[in-house]
Amino acid sequence: MGHTTYEPVYNNRKAWNAGKTVGAKKPLKPKDVWAIRFFLEHEGRLRDRALFDLAIDSKLRGCDVVKMKIGDLVSGGRIRSRTMVVQQKTGRPVQFEIVEPARTTLIKWLELRGGSLDDFAFPSRVDHTDHLSTRQYARLVEEWVVAVGLPRQDYGTHSLRRTKAALVYKRTGNLRAVQMLLGHTKIETTVRYLGVDIEDALALSEATDL
Template sequence: MGYSRFDPAIQARAAWNAGKTVGTKRPLTQKHSWAIGFHLDRKGWLRDKALFDLAIDSKLRGCDLVKIKIGDVVAGADVRTRAIVIQQKTSRPVQFELTADVRATLLSWLERRCGSITDYLFPSRIDHAGHMSTRQYARLVDEWVTAIGLRKSEYGTHSLRRTKAAMIYRATGNIRAIQILLGHTKIENTVRYLGVDVEDALLLAERTEI
């Protein structure tokens, strides 16, 4: 059964998005990233630190991040410098880098987590053979951003996906590179994702001398 805006009963119903912040979530700044990393280190939450660091470096959607297996990031006894996964949304591969600090955190987590290359990197709390749920990942992100004084209504799992991409774009202005890193099929999607507008274009032009 549907509802009409002309029904008397509907007048008292609050809109689904009443009081909520909708739209694209903000990327974290470098200062925010450092603050969350420091908070997780201070708490000794090694799994959360590994998850956070990997989320920033990989720039993956939450649904892809939680399904990463140990074998995706490990080669022999070492953590890979680059990894590749097949995206759930597009069924296309996307490659990402793993920086030295992130590799060190992942190695520490793997030494504690143990497991084989076919096991999920971040197991479920309920089914240890399964992977962490996207809902659990989202709850953790809410805790992290709240812990450093940010509003969880303005940040989410997509904030972590956008963080490094936004920093690279601001440093280089190379939208095509960001498209590849995010695994977008169309560059128009990348433009919308970054929120590129006329002001951005003008700033890039002003920084370029001929």
């Protein structure tokens, strides 16, 4: 049997992932989160700081983060403490909290950004009526992690989605809570997403006294 023209061996064609690290991206550690915040603050990048803080709190996929509108975040002239969005991938709503650091940077950014409740919170550089693209968002995340000395191949936009979820699981061991926070339809998806294994289960069990 022969090879198709799409197989890597055909004319020494390299696979799309040759030399790349594949698999789940790592969540950020708390010290990494604060390092990125300090970097963005020092550089005066208010939009990026607001985007970063929102991504960490929301635990949303990149496609949902960039499409958030001002009205999703603001109510009565203030940043909401909780809000809800419908996920593009699943079509299911998911709620999340917006804690104080994020509320502070978001209100500063939105006051500078201006616009109406129907406008995107993070507009495109090319078309201000459109939202920031997921590709540009990915470039920004890569720039942030590299700036604080993290290996770019280990982190991406999904790192921001996983960061708070991984921390909640580490502190509580409550998979059901993390499932709801991430908007997963099945608990098995959450288990795979967090990389939960027998060592995690045993560590949680050992820390539980009767």
